[in-house]
Amino acid sequence: MEVxxxxxxxxxxxxxxxxxxxxxxxMGPIRQMxxxxxxxxxxxxxxxxxxxxxxxxxxxxxxxxxxLLPSLTRIMHTLVAKGLITRAPHPTDRRKQxxxxxxxxxxxxxxxxxxxxxxxxxxRENFGSERLDMxxxxxxxxxxxxxxxxxDPAATPPKERA
Numbered sequence: 001m002e003v004x005x006x007x008x009x010x011x012x013x014x015x016x017x018x019x020x021x022x023x024x025x026x027m028g029p030i031r032q033m034x035x036x037x038x039x040x041x042x043x044x045x046x047x048x049x050x051x052x053x054x055x056x057x058x059x060x061x062x063x064x065x066x067x068l069l070p071s072l073t074r075i076m077h078t079l080v081a082k083g084l085i086t087r088a089p090h091p092t093d094r095r096k097q098x099x100x101x102x103x104x105x106x107x108x109x110x111x112x113x114x115x116x117x118x119x120x121x122x123x124r125e126n127f128g129s130e131r132l133d134m135x136x137x138x139x140x141x142x143x144x145x146x147x148x149x150x151x152d153p154a155a156t157p158p159k160e161r162a
Contacts, residue, residue, distance in 0.1 A: 026123070033115045037108060042067060042075050047084060050101035051109050057096050084108060 011017045027041065034044055045065040050056065053064065062072045076099065079085040084105035090096035101109075124132055 029119050029122075030116075033112055033119070037112060039108060040075075042071065043079055043084075046072070046075055046079060047101060047105050047109055050085060050099065051106060055098050055100040057090070058099060061099060079105070 030044075031041065034041060039047070042065070045067070046061055049061055049064045053060075056064070058069060058072055058076065061067075061076075062069045065072070067075065076085060076087065080087060082104075084102055086100050086102055088098045088100070090098055127135075
């Protein structure tokens with residue numbers, strides 16, 4: 001069955017494709033920084049979330065770092081082995097865990113803070129500070145959006161990208 005081209009937007013007007021292209025543009029320099037550190041993008045997100053939010057349970061970490069729980073379990077195992085995070089039983093609910101960043105994990109963040117700032121400055125200088133703030137506001141608004149039928153597309157997580 002042939003698709004009528006009027007039914008499908010051009011790829012440069014497709015939101016999913018535009019978001020993926022933008023993500024790749026932003027993540028390229030960050031991937032290089034992380035390769036130099038020996039930390040994956042997913043591990044970096046977990047460290048950033050824990051550094052920003054403090055001790056959390058795995059479900060909260062998965063939600064805030066845009067990871068599926070089974071993937072987070074593997075990532076946490078690696079980060080514990082590297083000495084970048086710790087796990088402890090929840091004080092009142094033994095079924096839960098409390099995950100915290102270690103001083104070594106904070107050092108990874110601190111040691112790369114200047115490069116992160118440099119990349120942010122580059123983005124602001126090239127894209128424009130006001131436009132970048134507007135883009136971030138719009139993307140955060142898009143993230144909070146629910147469909148009219150009450151279905152939350154974010155509640156059904158997409159497959160993670162490698």
